[in-house]
Amino acid sequence: MRIAAGVEYDGSAFCGWQYQEHSPNVQAVVEKALGKVANHPVRVMCAGRTDSGVHAAGQVIHFDTDAVRSEFSWVRGSNSNLPPGVRLLWTREMDETFHARFRAQRRYYRYVIFNRPIHSACLHKRVSWEYRPLELPPMQQAARHLLGEHDFSAYRAVACQAKSPVRTLYQLDLRQQGPFIIMDLSANAFLHHMVRNIAGVLMRIGAGEAEPDWARQVLELRDRTLAGVTAPPDGLYFTRVDYPAQFELPGGADNPGAGGVFDFFSVI
Template identity: 60%
Template sequence: MRIALGVEYDGGDFCGWQMQDGVRTVQGCVERALSKVADHEVRVICAGRTDTGVHGLGQVIHFDTEAERSMRSWVLGGNANLPRDISLLWAATVDEEFHARFSARSRRYRYVILNRWVRPGLQRGRVSWVHAPLDVESMRAATQYLIGEHDFSSYRALACQAKSPVRQVYSLKVDRAGEYVYLDVHANAFLHHMVRNIAGVLIAIGKGERSPEWAREVLELRDRTQGGMTAPPDGLYFIHVEYPERFMLPEQVRLPQF
């Protein structure tokens, strides 16, 4: 039996999603919890690996098991064995053709910026902080150059292991609500640090350090060393994965709002 699960987590105290020896990871905690429920070793596949400090609201995973449990038991049993900063949201049976990563049609991220002159207290680690005033209209003008299918070499980490730097960005939106600026990115897939590097370029433009056209210039260089800063992981949320309707998985998009 193949089981799909929805997962949310606060990434602040994890060294990212992927299992690593000697450090605390989301995958490691989830696999240990599900292994206790299944009464056998469980290995999970996720829709998208997140970095240290990045949060997940709409992560999707799958695993195979011969254990017979109700979907409610997978969720409640898993949560009973998970730390407080991870929660399983739902469970569903899927056919063997389902793959959390390769069956995904698209993914969505939200980057949250607290834009005020004093640093955050209660929201430390949950938002990125920019003290200089941001011009949202300039940031919006820059987004037009990044929408569509492009070679995003300048917007990926130097250590990115993806075979191709080409990605399709369906939408890139910038909105302000009081002291908060929200960057919403929807794409078929993402490169390592791609969202954080896009955020870094847009922040520089919003601060007036660069013109909106700089987003296009960086893209055309196809050279990460010529790009902008990598924005911090604080404030980055993996919010949604889209799958074909035939898998009948929950499609709710949950947005972090402050």
């Protein structure tokens, strides 16, 4: 049978999601924990690979197994074998038409910027710190240039292996909450470092070092070397994945992880 699962993790202790033989990675610890519950080796497929240091509140995976276990047993059994920074949130039995990566329709990320002269000791590795005062309206104005379907060559890593740089960005919203600037994005898919490169461009604009139209100019040049710095991974969270309604997976407001993870930004 095929099992889908939701995964939450603190990425600061890992060199990304993807399996690497000589580096700590989220995929390896998840597969090991699931394998202990299944009593056989397990290989998982994820909705989207995250980079070193990037967190997830709503990663979705699937795996195939002959083991018959209840949803409770998959979740509790796996979590008892996972390190504290990784948790299974839910599981669902699926049919063979489900695929965590290829059936995903939209992916969502949140980037959290902590904007004050001194970094927070309590939020180390949880938020991206920017000491320069940032003005939100120019960042919001610049963000509008990036919405829609574009060639995002200038906003992806030089080493990105995606066959096409064309992506559709459905959402790029920015809001301020005390010292936090929160950026929410959704797209059909994201390129390597795409969110962090967008954040880097918008922060430079917010700091007054470039005009809002620079975001459009960077996009049209299609040259990564002209696009400025890549923002740190610390404040980046993979928050949600949308699938066709037929699969009836948790998502949005029903996501059992995202709400609790992000409520702390409202109370600090």
